Amino acid sequence: MNTAVTRPIGRCNNLALRKAARYLGATYDKALASSGLRATQFSILQKLSAHGDMTISSLADMIAMDRTTMASNLKPLAREGLVTVEPSAADRRARIVSITPDGLSRMKAAFPLWEAMQTRFEEKFGAGAAARLRASLEAVLDTGFQPWAE
Template identity: 45%
Template sequence: MSIYTYFVAMPSPDRCSCHGLRKATRHLTQFYDQRLASVGLSIGQYALLGRLAAHGPIALGAFAAIMAMDRTTLGRNLQPLERDGLAAISPDPADRRSRLLALTPEGQARLAAARPLWTAAQDDLEARFGADRTQALRLLVAELLATDLA
């Protein structure tokens, strides 16, 4: 543990809403990533597989919208998952421009293996940050996401 740790022990609320959110996201992402590392998934990959399981075979653009992710970002993020056989992309017979994304059996197995680790991480977060604040944060970020900023 570095001495620099003490400098951030008591941060003042950030004047910049975006910078504060970005810092907190890095913090939380590292926490979840560490909890999932033993099954070989990041929290981003876990979220992709989980949502994909729920939405079945789906076009890339539609899935990017569900994930609130740039279309090209989704494409890049899928490459390691496809390479490792966790997700598969096939042509859409109904529209030859479109390509359908689907979870493979391997992807389902990996997701099932990760789920208890994710649940434990969620519980640990609530225990450390507080159930009320965790709930409030979840609600606020969902509302922010639904806010049109363009």
């Protein structure tokens, strides 16, 4: 007897989003490979270069990632000297993340690779469709769920 439930899976928002995210994430990882950065690492360095020093929690919120996963993602960047993670002078419990000159240099070197991938994606998917996709995905973040709330 087949007990599989298939109908809801076909309309599962989570599965559709994760499939697309894995597909596109692997595509960006491949495009950035020669820089020695993965797409998530590039995004972290880009946010730090644009916004300056911030706590791990603030950076995690900005990228929509839980704090523990962000801390794990920062470890290889810190080992390579691309970021520093130091206790906050104001609150010793908080950790401040900073991009180093080497991190800024690596992010700038990777930027043309990222930009080329952006262009390729928009040529295949359509610039307007890509803009609508980004807007829709941003709207998902405003649905009111609190996946990392304590």
